[in-house]
Amino acid sequence: MSGYANPDRPxxxxxxxxxxxxxxxxxxxxxxxxxxxxxxxxRAAAARAAVTRGDLVPLFADLPSAGPSWESEPWAAAPAASAATGTPGPPLPPPPASAALAAGPARTSRALGGRVGDTVMALTPFLALALFFLFGFAGGFVWSWLWFLIIPIVAIVIYGPTGKPDSER
Incomplete structure (x- = not known):
């Protein structure tokens, strides 16, 4: 309906x-x-019975606009009627750009234990480094590097061996 939006011709x-x-x-x-x-x-019955563009204005007057394609709609471009006085009011403003960004899906952790599992995984490299130096200085660095194998082992335990999201398991 973008080609006929003209508030001058309701x-x-x-x-x-x-x-x-x-x-x-x-x-x-x-x-x-x-x-x-x-x-x-x-409202659908009223829209199907509408004869002119002006007939659609009250059907959308209390609904928000939804972006560039909606702004070109005749009922969004025409002034909204004030419910109290019946006089024309200002056109509806477009939604803020931040609303589209905030409307994304909620992020959830796939980790075993949720956020706690994520925290354990984040701290594991530091634990491995501490154990490397602790046992390296105490008994020699020859076998001390094996402590770094804790990192992938903890990752497999927390996130699972497949690496697929929970919905695909």
Whole structure:
């Protein structure tokens, strides 16, 4: 619906494809949980019955914009109506760029013991180095290097031998 966005012409008639695109956008808001099922049904029916671009404005007035493609939508570009006074208000601002970055999936540790396992793995090289010098000075450095084998052994115990994520095991 980006080709017909013109807030100067709210009386311009909609095509059937434009109405269906509005219903699709409402469906996205329903999936996101921004509108309930009864609200979606009501708004979708109103979008399918809309005749002009101005008819779509109240259906999206209380919903946030969602990026560059949404900003070109006619109901986002047209001024939103104030619920209290019925007078036009300012257009909805675009979402902040940081919101998209913060919306990423939560990171979880695959380590045995979670964060504790991660911490143990991070400290293992320092333990190996301390044991290397402790036993090296006490009994000789010939076999002292074997303490560094603790690092891969601890990694296998904590992360598992396959190296695959838990969901693929």
């Amino acid at each position: 009386d311009e008639r909609l095509s059937t494809a434009e109405r269906e695109e509005a219903v699709t956008r409402l469906s996205e808001f329903h999936v996101e949980g921004r509108i309930t099922s009864p609200e979606f049904d009501e």
